[in-house]
Amino acid sequence: MGDAHRPVLLRRTRGRLANPAGAPDAIVGWVRAGFPAVRTGLFGFTAYLAVLGTGGAVLVGLPGAYVLARYEFRGRETIRSLTVVPFVLPAIMVAVGFTAMFGTHGALNDLLGVVGLHLTVAFDLPLVVAALTFYNAPLVTRFVVAAADTVDARAVETARTLGAPRWRAFLDVVAPQLLPTFLAAVLLVFVFDFMAFPIVLALGGLQLATVEVWIYSLVSNLDLTEAASLAVLEAAITLTLTYVYLRYERGGGAGTASATVERVPLVGPPSAGRLLAAAYALVALVLYVGPLASMIAESLTRAGSLSTANYAFLLAQQLGSGGTRPTVAVSNSLVFAVGAVAIAVPMGVSVAVVTSDKGRLRRLAGALLMAPLAVSGVVTGIGLLQGLVFGVDVLGYHLSVTGPVAIVAAHAVAGYPFVVRNVAPLLARVEGDLVAAARTLGAGPARAFRDVTLPLVAPGVVAGAAFAFAVSVGEFNATIVLARDGATYTMPIALERYLSNPSIGPYLGPAAAMGTVLLVVTAASFVVVERLGGRWEG
Amino acid sequence: MVRLELSGVRRTYGDVAALRGIDLGVRDGEFFTLVGPSGCGKTTTLRCIAGLETPDAGAIRFGDTDVSDVPPEARGVGVVFQHYALFPTMTVRENVAYGLRFDPPDGSVDERVAAMLDLVDLAGMGDRDPDELSGGQRQRVALARALAPAPDVLLLDEPLSSLDARLRDRLRLELKRVQRELGVTTVYVTHDQAEALAVSDRLAVVHDGRIAQVGEPEAVYDGPETRFVAEFLGENNCLDGRAVGGETEGSLVRAGETEFAVTGDHRGPVTLCVRPESLDVNASHNQFDARVRDVEFLGDGYRVHFEWNGRDVVARLDDAPTGSVTLGFDPADAVVLER
Numbered sequence: 111m112g113d114a115h116r117p118v119l120l121r122r123t124r125g126r127l128a129n130p131a132g133a134p135d136a137i138v139g140w141v142r143a144g145f146p147a148v149r150t151g152l153f154g155f156t157a158y159l160a161v162l163g164t165g166g167a168v169l170v171g172l173p174g175a176y177v178l179a180r181y182e183f184r185g186r187e188t189i190r191s192l193t194v195v196p197f198v199l200p201a202i203m204v205a206v207g208f209t210a211m212f213g214t215h216g217a218l219n220d221l222l223g224v225v226g227l228h229l230t231v232a233f234d235l236p237l238v239v240a241a242l243t244f245y246n247a248p249l250v251t252r253f254v255v256a257a258a259d260t261v262d263a264r265a266v267e268t269a270r271t272l273g274a275p276r277w278r279a280f281l282d283v284v285a286p287q288l289l290p291t292f293l294a295a296v297l298l299v300f301v302f303d304f305m306a307f308p309i310v311l312a313l314g315g316l317q318l319a320t321v322e323v324w325i326y327s328l329v330s331n332l333d334l335t336e337a338a339s340l341a342v343l344e345a346a347i348t349l350t351l352t353y354v355y356l357r358y359e360r361g362g363g364a365g366t367a368s369a370t371v372e373r374v375p376l377v378g379p380p381s382a383g384r385l386l387a388a389a390y391a392l393v394a395l396v397l398y399v400g401p402l403a404s405m406i407a408e409s410l411t412r413a414g415s416l417s418t419a420n421y422a423f424l425l426a427q428q429l430g431s432g433g434t435r436p437t438v439a440v441s442n443s444l445v446f447a448v449g450a451v452a453i454a455v456p457m458g459v460s461v462a463v464v465t466s467d468k469g470r471l472r473r474l475a476g477a478l479l480m481a482p483l484a485v486s487g488v489v490t491g492i493g494l495l496q497g498l499v500f501g502v503d504v505l506g507y508h509l510s511v512t513g514p515v516a517i518v519a520a521h522a523v524a525g526y527p528f529v530v531r532n533v534a535p536l537l538a539r540v541e542g543d544l545v546a547a548a549r550t551l552g553a554g555p556a557r558a559f560r561d562v563t564l565p566l567v568a569p570g571v572v573a574g575a576a577f578a579f580a581v582s583v584g585e586f587n588a589t590i591v592l593a594r595d596g597a598t599y600t601m602p603i604a605l606e607r608y609l610s611n612p613s614i615g616p617y618l619g620p621a622a623a624m625g626t627v628l629l630v631v632t633a634a635s636f637v638v639v640e641r642l643g644g645r646w647e648g
Numbered sequence: 649m650v651r652l653e654l655s656g657v658r659r660t661y662g663d664v665a666a667l668r669g670i671d672l673g674v675r676d677g678e679f680f681t682l683v684g685p686s687g688c689g690k691t692t693t694l695r696c697i698a699g700l701e702t703p704d705a706g707a708i709r710f711g712d713t714d715v716s717d718v719p720p721e722a723r724g725v726g727v728v729f730q731h732y733a734l735f736p737t738m739t740v741r742e743n744v745a746y747g748l749r750f751d752p753p754d755g756s757v758d759e760r761v762a763a764m765l766d767l768v769d770l771a772g773m774g775d776r777d778p779d780e781l782s783g784g785q786r787q788r789v790a791l792a793r794a795l796a797p798a799p800d801v802l803l804l805d806e807p808l809s810s811l812d813a814r815l816r817d818r819l820r821l822e823l824k825r826v827q828r829e830l831g832v833t834t835v836y837v838t839h840d841q842a843e844a845l846a847v848s849d850r851l852a853v854v855h856d857g858r859i860a861q862v863g864e865p866e867a868v869y870d871g872p873e874t875r876f877v878a879e880f881l882g883e884n885n886c887l888d889g890r891a892v893g894g895e896t897e898g899s900l901v902r903a904g905e906t907e908f909a910v911t912g913d914h915r916g917p918v919t920l921c922v923r924p925e926s927l928d929v930n931a932s933h934n935q936f937d938a939r940v941r942d943v944e945f946l947g948d949g950y951r952v953h954f955e956w957n958g959r960d961v962v963a964r965l966d967d968a969p970t971g972s973v974t975l976g977f978d979p980a981d982a983v984v985l986e987r
Binding site for chain 2: 268269272282
């Protein structure tokens with residue numbers, strides 16, 4: 111972020127916040143101090159890292175989009191649906207995977223060791239960028255492929271008959287239709303990268319401190335005022351970018367396809383495109399299957415031989431590092447997830463019903479939907495911590511909630527957009543006439559909703575619930591801020607503790623085992639989502 | 649402007665033969681229609697002419713040139729699709745001017761585009777975006793875009809099917825006027841037989857990947873050569889029977905207990921076809937008694953469904969009958985097809 115932008119942001123935040131968390135004072139103090147270089151460097155570095163991560167996502171995501179949009183092959187639809195998985199994969203687990211793959215004792219070095227080589231890339235900038243790419247490239251792919259599906263094949267054919275060669279028809283007709291969606295994806299990826307927390311924390315530590323990591327470390331030192339001021343600044347930046355994103359998103363998908371562009375078989379005589387596809391498959395294999403497979407392999411080995419010791423550790427009532435019991439983490443995760451789903455589903459369905467009406471409410475709800483994505487979990491966590499956990503005074507009563515309730519609330523907020531996104535399209539397909547028919551046959555509005563609408567949107571509700579479950583199980587950012595009392599840690603938090611403080615030995619094993627459990631839970635949720643035709647289009 | 653010729657064109661998709669050998673000759677400047685039910689191969693034929701599909705066998709010639717291996721961008725065709733296929737990221741003017749990027753006109757591009765928009769009655773609409781136009785206007789832009797580079801052949805794939813009935817009738821006339829003004833060789837694909845009869849110089853009925861019959865609309869309507877053509881173009885009452893020798897002129901067709909007199913010399917198994925408008929309550933020939941089942945009012949008369957010998961017979965009558973009536977038809981109005 112350039113200095114030129116900051117005063118504008120500051121004026122806005124000062125005008126709107128009547129000192130709810132001491133933020134403006136801190137900012138005023140910071141401005142008076144002449145923008146200390148540490149913070150300039152902090153935001154600057156965060157933006158720099160986000161640019162690198164976004165670049166990686168585009169570099170890996172675009173060829174993927176090309177392959178999926180251009181070629182037809184077995185498993186194409188499966189791979190296309192798999193692009194949603196990173197969205198719900200716990201980031202801390204991905205960090206474990208990358209450590210297992212590229213770390214000093216990782217799978218890559220084991221392989222290289224066979225030929226006598228050794229590589230030291232662990233805990234460095236390239237690793238963080240690679241992990242961010244792992245996360246966000248599928249998003250670029252998904253957005254662009256979805257946009258490509260709205261391109262009218264007849265328009266491309268018309269361009270051909272009017273004299274345009276194939277590449278020219280692509281440039282003139284297809285590319286302009288993909289551009290707004292592509293830019294929207296780039297912006298969204300930038301926002302996500304800007305807020306990336308667990309990956310940077312686990313793989314980079316404080317040497318690669320981004321705003322999020324810095325906020326977290328301030329919270330850890332109980333310097334909540336300064337943390338809040340940084341959080342407000344960060345939220346202002348990400349919300350502004352998200353607003354721009356929403357404007358772009360509306361511009362995308364302008365085409366109304368009467369027929370989609372036909373895909374050519376992937377298997378066939380070698381061509382430049384097919385060779386690219388093959389090379390891409392190799393990159394995707396290393397980037398995606400590599401870390402996950404390394405993590406699973408790591409979880410099944412101890413001291414170089416096959417062993418279930420790491421899983422036995424998860425079941426044993428023993429203390430890990432920092433007094434973290436694996437069984438407590440597992441049961442906490444499940445209980446919180448059930449609670450979060452119980453809140454997120456009614457919340458999401460209600461929002462979907464409200465947004466199905468046209469008008470101003472719809473736009474407002476649309477913005478509300480994006481908010482949990484645009485504001486990082488750490489900021490949500492601080493908000494809940496300041497507001498509810500420490501308590502607020504209302505009419506002479508002191509209201510406060512306990513840690514677990516706050517965690518469930520944060521998880522529900524993170525998960526409900528997925529419910530909305532899955533229910534809303536199905537709701538849009540329920541014809542008004544159908545409900546009208548039920549009404550004229552004697553059913554009241556509520557009864558008509560229950561008897562006619564709900565069964566039609568039920569698959570979306572279940573898919574959304576599965577998403578919300580997976581999001582809750584994997585949630586890290588808000589949980590680590592809120593799980594401060596020692597007993598409310600979840601699997602991702604336990605994972606981070608094992609990873610950052612391996613006092614149980616030089617093994618990645620326990621972390622890898624817990625990561626594998628997380629992977630299984632996430633994958634199971636995904637199977638449910640996939641079976642029910644769940645969706646997460648931008 | 650060019651003569652168009654297809655010979656032995658075949659196209660198979662997997663196990664499905666879409667075209668089983670299409671032979672066609674379209675005259676220079678002619679408005680030629682391919683008409684048939686959906687899935688008959690008419691659109692595939694059009695796409696082969698445009699170069700958007702590659703035939704498995706056969707040849708396509710524009711004039712004396714075999715264009716079978718020429719890519720679509722070099723064929724010099726203009727195509728209009730059912731759903732307009734306007735480029736959504738370009739204005740109306742940019743859409744119409746697109747083909748001129750590759751084939752610059754003699755004069756200025758702006759003048760050419762203005763002339764084309766004028767031709768389709770859209771003068772002054774050049775700066776609009778496609779999504780600001782009505783369905784009829786979009787289709788006129790698509791037509792102007794296809795015609796702007798002065799193509800040798802104009803190909804129209806169900807261009808009016810997305811429009812409502814009244815607009816369709818008006819645009820049909822306009823299309824015909826523009827085509828006549830420019831004299832461009834035109835192939836028009838439609839499933840609507842009434843449209844095909846109304847608009848074509850000549851038409852070809854396509855059935856199951858083959859050409860069933862080619863000719864001027866009146867000739868094909870009045871002289872169908874197969875039962876499929878007889879029943880597809882307009883309404884028809886078709887009745888299987890056996891032709892036996894006539895006394896002086898013509899023949900007799902026996903169907904069940906009844907004998908009908910027809911013109912011409914026929915022998916053996918035949919199908920007798922009589923148009924609803926040829927049936928009359930006052931006819932003096934070929935009389936039979938039929939019971940009224942349903943009556944539809946059409947404004948200028950009635951379509952009456954009769955039951956006769958357990959089968960449906962349709963007649964177009966000026967007055968609505970009730971109960972049982974005696975129908976008949978002139979022997980010269982019947983068409984007899986060998987089976």
